[in-house]
Amino acid sequence: MTPPAQMRWLGMTARVWQRHASGWSVWTRFATLPFLLAAIWSHVWIGTAGAVTAVAAVAVWLWLNPRLFPPPRRTDRWHVRATFGERVWLNRMAVPIPPAEARAALALSLVTGAGFLAAVWGAAETNLLTTATGLVVTYVGKLAFLDRMVRLYETMKTAHPLYKAWSQVPVNDNRRGGTRR
Template sequence: MSAGKIGVLGMDNATWRRHASPWSVYTRMATLPLLVAAIWSHSTLGLGPSLALTLGVMIWLWTNPRLFPAPKNTNTWASRATFGERIWLNRAKVPIPSSEETTAIVLSLVTGVGFMATIFGAVFNDLLITLPGLLITYTGKLVFLQRMVGLYETMRDAHPLYRFWTTYPDNDNRRQDIASAN
């Protein structure tokens, strides 16, 4: 994918850099209970307000990776997990180890099943389905993200595209510009 080109989820390179912010990663992870509450609310607020709240959460999920500034330090768990996700999504163009691909698919399926159970439980206001669904979703996603950190660590030096994601140039020109201005 060329620089700036829109890819999966409507995210271009600048959006992915912003999404590597721990603020983006952790606030996005904290959104699932809000989605559950929005869906669950249909029984007390009615369908219209519940749908409006659900739409609000969906808009937040789309806006979140675009909201926070790109991190100054990308040597964090959240940033490396985001880099791993990008590598995972790019696996058709730059192959990843087959064991990592299989593991990521299984973890994605586990997370998806947990998510569907969570949504089903919220629609039917059933805590005995919703709570285990939340637990499965979060466990699957966190293990997936940890594997994405490992995938990034493996692939970082395996392909030139990924080698410099955590490296920023040290621009000495700024110091010279300041000195010459005085």
């Protein structure tokens, strides 16, 4: 099964998605929004060219992030299941998801997107209240979305062999002391 076009364009292969499920990847990426907003805001201190460079550095980090960390050792963690749920959501055209889940995920995506746009606008206009409000709405929306993705993955993990395989972590049975799950 080929990944959706937008994921292929970003280089999000199955291997990269597995690495992105790492707690280090999820939480360091999650913590990046304030740095992006600071990079945008920085145009008042370092000029437009400097701010564009800072934003580009954050964008490079966001692209590199899911490639830097090893895959998780366990797949029963919240952040791992949230990442798997995002993959299910992105693959919904190939393997349909329950309509209620689709509506909820779309609504939460819109809330998150609106918060993000407000935060970016506030940072560009150097308006602290708009930036902070947008940041909070983005984080609350994204956490609610990720929680919904956990529920989606739990619903869909047996719906397709591909999804079932994601939770299988290869173990080396030659390891001294047995295997870990």
